[in-house]
Amino acid sequence: MAKLKQSYYLNSDVVFLARDLIGKTLCSHINGIHTCGIITETEAYAGVIDKASHAYGGRRTNRTETMFSKGGVSYVYLCYGIHRLFNIVTNTYNIPHAILVRGIFPTKGLPEIMKRRGHGFSDTLCIGPGKVSQALGIDLNHNNLSLTGKEIWLQDDQVVVPEKDIQDGPRIGVDYAGEDAKLHYRFWTTRYDLFK
């Protein structure tokens, strides 16, 4: 296994990274439980110029502060008062780019994942941003954590997803963002057979 280095997250092209993350492995080691999953779906949020981003126009609050950090940390926040959404902060200090992880394919600790989710296995067990966090045991305490640390990290398991099997389209749940809602900043694959 090869843990992704911090330099990987400093890339200034957040859309490129969102696509590149498809097929990478997201891991957590929380409360002594080790779980991993291959990323199957992401969305890019391009900071101050992106109406769908919390940081649009340079908005800076206690919540968005994390996104202004240097790339390579986690951004976890509460959505609808219930769900914890896990993001990967990219680019350099003061550039609030982030990538939302919307789906994973479980590869390690499946029993623990099912227990945390409270459901048996299904194709959609970990598909959906709130479900990903729940499956990996991520909560608000894991905001602003280094992604090269011991609790949460990403690694490259040399899984190759062919270009043609990565699809793109408009982001979900951001209709309020006007023209920016139409941008193809969402990437996903359905080739789960590659990960087995």
Next chain:
DNA sequence: TATAAGATTTACT
């Protein structure tokens, strides 16, 4: 100080 809306999921009809 108050109100509306949100990067969602789940259960029920």
Next chain:
DNA sequence: GTAAATCTTATAT
């Protein structure tokens, strides 16, 4: 298909 759960932030009084 519709609604409920539930809380932070932003905008307005």
